[in-house]
Amino acid sequence: MADGSHRTVARRWPRGFGPGRVRGEMLVLGLAGALRQLLSDGIWGLTASTARAWLSRFPHRTALISATGVLTMISLGAAVAVTGRAD
Structure with missing residues (x-):
């Protein structure tokens, strides 16, 4: 202005x-x-x-998925057991 x-x-x-x-x-x-x-x-x-x-169309893929899931859970459990922390 x-x-x-x-x-x-x-x-x-x-x-x-x-x-x-x-x-x-x-x-x-x-x-x-x-x-x-x-x-x-x-x-x-x-x-x-x-x-x-x-x-999951083929049985060997389903087995691979299951094995991967199992290994992941074992790894997470081992990490918690070793560190003592859940994070």
Whole structure:
């Protein structure tokens, strides 16, 4: 402004939002996070199901999957036994 006066531009906030209005923002952020988790877990679940179906078409693949699972559990158990920590 040429005369040196400063005017604040009024912001138009959606209902439930704005300075001091935390409830609406928390609701939106919470719902966005829940939706993101739902989509992510769904995609991982479908991918795992598809991979399992593909791998289990042949008996030797199924045996390999089982052996890998057993070795993983033994390794985790041994690591906990040696370190004494579950993390």
